[in-house]
Amino acid sequence: GAVVSQHPSWVICKSGTSVKIECRSLDFQATTMFWYRQFPKQSLMLMATSNEGSKATYEQGVEKDKFLINHASLTLSTLTVTSAHPEDSSFYICSASFGRAFFGQGTRLTVV
């Protein structure tokens, strides 16, 4: 099946710094990718839809200036958490569609 790779798998950063998470579709092209956030013991919450070559579409309540999404190619979308704070600590997961949704392995972000 199709493979979606997410990097890094975990990251620890200092409060106030920015962190970039990459999501790559390894063996297919994806014009659309999705970013989710998952807090401990909770389900996945859709944050935004990443569209290749155009602006991302954010879900209600998600700050677009804080969570910058860039989808510059058909195989790569990036999520940058800007000026990270401890409350941004979470598990971030991306997905890309190829017949159905394929999920990355997730990135655990810890802001200290």
Add this chain to the structure above:
Amino acid sequence: TQLLEQSPQFLSIQEGENLTVYCNSSSVFSSLQWYRQEPGEGPVLLVTVVTGGEVKKLKRLTFQFGDARKDSSLHITAAQTGDTGLYLCAGADTGGFKTIFGAGTRLFVKA
């Protein structure tokens, strides 16, 4: 906004017991998926149901899609400790494959 209500959110049972997890919505979905997620990993697809009234079996797991394509259930027969995990139902919108998740059911099977 399409919403999926999943229940129960937590279930603790003895090995060998049966259980059912429900996923309901007021919206019609083009398909519903069931995922299982291990801690620190992305969700792994178990099954996709597409046709109203469809029933799919995966070993001890039975998945049903409601006739109106608004609800689904997951039934596990003779649960094993290896079934412990987070089970998620998810619905895909038509066309965009935008996937919306239910709240999840955390299953714990005791030996």
